[in-house]
Amino acid sequence: xxxxxxxxxxxxxxxxxxGGIRAVDELTFDVKxxxxxxxxxxxxxxxxxxxxxxxxxxxxxxxxIRFQTQDITNELSYRIALKGISxxxxxxxxxxxxxxxxNIATAMIARARKRHVSETRKKVADVLDFTxxxxxxxxxxxxxxxxxxxxxxxxMALVEDPDLLLLDEITAGMSGEECNEMLExxxxxxxxxxxxxxxxxxxxxxxxxxxxxxxxxxGRKIAEGKPEEITTNETVLEAxxxxxxx
Amino acid sequence: xxxxxxxxxxxxxxxFLAATxxxxxxxxxxxxxVLRLMITMASGIIAAxxxxxxxxxxxxxxLCQNVFYAVGAYTMALATLRLGVSPWTALILSPIVTFxxxxxxxxxxxxxxxxxxxxxxxxxxxxxxxxxxxxxxxxGADAGLRGIPRLVKNDINFFYLEIALILVIxxxxxxxxxxxxxxxxxxxxxxxxxxxHFGINTTRYKRMTFAATSALTGMAGAIFFSYQTxxxxxxxxxxxxxxxxxxxxxxxxxxxxxxxxxxxxVVGAPEVFRGMTAGMTLWRPxxxxxVLVLVILLSPGGVVGISQKLMGYLxxxxxx
Numbered sequence: 001x002x003x004x005x006x007x008x009x010x011x012x013x014x015x016x017x018x019g020g021i022r023a024v025d026e027l028t029f030d031v032k033x034x035x036x037x038x039x040x041x042x043x044x045x046x047x048x049x050x051x052x053x054x055x056x057x058x059x060x061x062x063x064x065i066r067f068q069t070q071d072i073t074n075e076l077s078y079r080i081a082l083k084g085i086s087x088x089x090x091x092x093x094x095x096x097x098x099x100x101x102x103n104i105a106t107a108m109i110a111r112a113r114k115r116h117v118s119e120t121r122k123k124v125a126d127v128l129d130f131t132x133x134x135x136x137x138x139x140x141x142x143x144x145x146x147x148x149x150x151x152x153x154x155x156m157a158l159v160e161d162p163d164l165l166l167l168d169e170i171t172a173g174m175s176g177e178e179c180n181e182m183l184e185x186x187x188x189x190x191x192x193x194x195x196x197x198x199x200x201x202x203x204x205x206x207x208x209x210x211x212x213x214x215x216x217x218x219g220r221k222i223a224e225g226k227p228e229e230i231t232t233n234e235t236v237l238e239a240x241x242x243x244x245x246x
Numbered sequence: 247x248x249x250x251x252x253x254x255x256x257x258x259x260x261x262f263l264a265a266t267x268x269x270x271x272x273x274x275x276x277x278x279x280v281l282r283l284m285i286t287m288a289s290g291i292i293a294a295x296x297x298x299x300x301x302x303x304x305x306x307x308x309l310c311q312n313v314f315y316a317v318g319a320y321t322m323a324l325a326t327l328r329l330g331v332s333p334w335t336a337l338i339l340s341p342i343v344t345f346x347x348x349x350x351x352x353x354x355x356x357x358x359x360x361x362x363x364x365x366x367x368x369x370x371x372x373x374x375x376x377x378x379x380x381x382x383x384x385x386g387a388d389a390g391l392r393g394i395p396r397l398v399k400n401d402i403n404f405f406y407l408e409i410a411l412i413l414v415i416x417x418x419x420x421x422x423x424x425x426x427x428x429x430x431x432x433x434x435x436x437x438x439x440x441x442x443h444f445g446i447n448t449t450r451y452k453r454m455t456f457a458a459t460s461a462l463t464g465m466a467g468a469i470f471f472s473y474q475t476x477x478x479x480x481x482x483x484x485x486x487x488x489x490x491x492x493x494x495x496x497x498x499x500x501x502x503x504x505x506x507x508x509x510x511x512v513v514g515a516p517e518v519f520r521g522m523t524a525g526m527t528l529w530r531p532x533x534x535x536x537v538l539v540l541v542i543l544l545s546p547g548g549v550v551g552i553s554q555k556l557m558g559y560l561x562x563x564x565x566x
Contacts, residue, residue, distance in 0.1 A: 055443060077442035087443055095436040106433045109426045110445035156444065 008033040008164055008195050009054070014063030016046075016053055016219075023049040025219035026063070031164070036186065036196045038210030040203070040230070042239060046219035047199045048090055051166050055087050056080045067164065082111060086162035088153045090169045090199075096142035100133055100152055103141050107156035123159060131155040131185065147178040151185070158189065165189060167198040171205055183209055203240075207231065215239070269409050273402045281401050283517055285473060288408035291509030292466035294493030295415045296459035298505045301494050303428060304455055305435030307360070310351065310367035311463055312487035313374045317344045318464025319471040319481075320378075320385060323394045326472075333395045337468050344464025349457035356452045359438070371487040378479035390478030397472045404473040411469070412506070415462055419502040431455060489513075496541050498548025507549035511541060 007030035016024040024046045031037045039047045052058045054065055056077040065073045072080055095103050104124055112120065128134045131151040136144060141152060150170060157165060170186065171179040179202075186209055190196055200206035206213060207227040215223040215230060217239040223230055230236055273281055297311045318340040325336040351370060358366045378385045385391070398404060422428050430451050433441040441448050471477045489512065497508020515537045545551035 057439075076447075078445050078447045081443050081445040089440075093437060093440045095433055095440070097436060098432065102429065106429050106441075106446075107444040109429060110447070160445075 006033055007031065008068060009197070010064075010066040011050075011054075012064040012066070014050075014053060014065060015061045016049055016058060017061055023219050024053065024060075027216070027219065027221055029214050029221060029224060031195060031197055032212075033195055034190070034193060035211040036190050036198060036209055038206040038213040038227075039197060039199045039216065040206050040213055040236075041216035044218075045216040045239075047216055048168060049219075050216075051087060051168055051197075051199065054080070054166065055085060078110065084163035085166065086157035086160075086164070087166035088150075088157050088168055088170060090172060092146065092149045092153055094141045094149055094152050094156065096140075098141055100128075100137045100139055100141060100144070100155075103152060103156055104128070104159055107159055111160040127155045127159045130158070130188070132181075147174055147181075150174070150182070154185065154189075158194070161192075162194060164195045164197070167196060169199055169201060171200070171202065179205065273405050278401070281405065283513075285401065285405050285408065285470070287509050287513040288405060288412060289466050289470040290489060290493055290513045291506055292408065292411055292415060293463050293490040294497065294505035294508055295412065295419065295502075296463040296466075297490045298494045298497070298501075299419060299422070299431070299459050300456060301491070302498075302501065302504070303423065303431040303435060304452065305438075306356070306452075306456075307364045307491065308367050308456075309364050309487050309491060310355075310370045310374075311490035312482050313351070313371050314344050314348055314460040314463040315467035315490075316374060316378065316482040317347050317460075318467030319477055321464065322468035322472050323391050323477045324384070326395050327391060327393065333397045333472050337397060337465065337472070340468035341461035341465045344467075345457045345461035348460025348464075349453055351460075352453040352456040356449070356456060368484065368487065371482075372484050375479065375482050375484060378482055385479060386477070388479050390476055390480075392476050394472055394475045394477060396475060397469065401473070404469065407469055408466070411462070411465060416502055416506075423502065427451065427455075492538060496538055496548050498545075498550035501548075501550045504548055504550045507553070511549055512538065 009031040011027055011029050014024055014027045015022065027046075027050065039050065041047050049058065053060050054072075056072075056075050056079070059074045063073070064071060067080075067083060067085060070083065072083065072085075075083075095106060098106070101124070104127065108120070108123070125134075128137055131154055133148065133151055133155060136148055141149060144152065150172075154167075154170065167186065171182050174182060183205060186196060186198065198206070198209065200209070207230075210227055213223075213225065213227055213230045214221055215233070215236050222235045222239055223233045225233070273284065276284065293311050293315055296314075297308060300306050300308050321340040321343045322333065322336045325331045325339050326333050331339070355363060355366050355370065379387050381387070382389070396404075398407065422431075430441070430446055430448075433444075433446060434448050434452060438448055493508040493512045494505050495508070496511050497504030497506065515534045516531075519533045541549060541552070545555065547554065
């Protein structure tokens with residue numbers, strides 16, 4: 001299905017150095033509208049750096065990032081968010097002293113377009129329902145369980161219906177059952193029409209979720225294709241398992 | 247009618263009434279010394295209420311509140327004495343000038359965080375303090391400028407003027423804290439790096455908040471030095487820049503009423519110990535310091551925190 005859709009995000013020859021380390025190295029790939037694209041790669045392969053480049057946390061050294069045909073390279077983070085890109089973080093980030101509802105309200109303030117209060121209420125109720133946080137809505141975010149905090153992070157990213165959602169290891173630190181629940185949620189997000197790029201350490205998770213996969217190693221793209229193609233790709237296996245000595 | 251009945255049932259109504267009676271009646275029966283103390287206290291409270299927004303809501307420990315107090319005060323002094331404008335016109339000019347200076351200062355300083363921001367703003371106070379001393383032709387340096395015209399004749403009216411400003415700031419703070427603006431400031435305090443990912447232009451809100459609170463602090467400076475009719479660079483040293491911080495922290499950061507209680511303690515405590523016998527006066531600062539340390543140790547929530555704890559305790563006892 002992915003092939004028939006247009007690119008929503010285009011990464012072109014993107015590079016980023018930290019001192020002498022080349023974290024992202026002339027990276028080029030597209031994300032197509034409506035798909036779940038998995039970003040795979042060993043630790044330090046540049047996956048999170050790429051998210052930080054897309055969302056304006058870091059400035060790129062060279063290359064271009066285009067979102068819905070607009071150039072967003074080195075744009076400020078808040079402007080990128082206003083254009084419709086949302087993200088979650090590898091380490092849980094929420095406003096810890098605020099209630100779940102206040103967290104969601106804060107996430108809506110700047111992005112909400114003019115609309116009736118009842119519509120806003122419906123949006124909040126929907127996202128609470130979607131992320132199974134309805135019962136915890138008046139709880140202080142810092143008091144939630146790890147899994148609930150991560151669902152809250154997704155709720156905050158999702159509440160204003162972004163066109164592109166970047167999920168950075170949504171299952172980090174979760175138990176098996178919580179993991180499955182989160183994967184289920186990711187699929188439901190895609191079914192809402194939101195395009196997703198997800199970083200995943202866990203091969204099984206990435207394979208189960210993604211329509212397509214891009215594999216990075218040392219900041220470079222070493223493979224791109226459907227999950228079944230990736231599992232048999234020699235370069236990928238080498239990057240993950242190491243070269244077998246003859 | 248129901249609304250009135252509801253008001254009568256609320257404890258806060260009576261606290262507000264008591265405070266109003268105190269503020270309206272007490273100055274008429276106070277000695278000039280006590281009235282002067284109240285005017286000084288009110289001025290300190292305004293500066294701390296403004297700092298409270300920057301520190302308590304936004305999470306930036308500013309140590310340059312004194313600079314804006316000085317800018318407002320010198321705008322009043324120079325506009326009236328050098329340009330010959332009326333003190334009321336000068337009172338309108340002060341917050342405008344202070345807003346501009348506050349906004350310009352915000353551009354470099356608000357790029358710093360936590361401790362670095364504190365050190366940066368402290369250095370800013372040092373620089374401004376040095377400018378005031380080294381430009382005697384303009385500022386009068388430590389010899390000062392005399393004959394600043396008074397906004398109102400009567401000392402009591404100066405006090406009322408300050409109370410009016412306190413009420414305005416109180417209402418603005420409460421409205422702000424309940425609005426999207428308050429939520430954004432709290433988001434900045436909680437995780438400034440996260441907020442932009444929800445489309446929040448943190449830089450804009452930080453600068454506007456800093457400049458607006460600076461403007462109101464400047465207004466307090468203008469009122470106080472019009473009351474005093476004399477200004478000198480000695481009032482604006484690095485050391486005195488800690489006063490507003492002490493008032494805000496002792497009162498309880500991030501609460502609208504905190505600075506008012508903080509002001510009573512921080513400005514009031516030195517005066518309580520003033521009556522000590524001659525041999526003890528050297529110890530006065532130590533006693534004042536001890537009171538402040540005690541408040542902070544007893545309750546990180548400041549005076550407001552202590553009173554909330556006390557109310558909770560009394561309620562429990564009442565229930566048993």
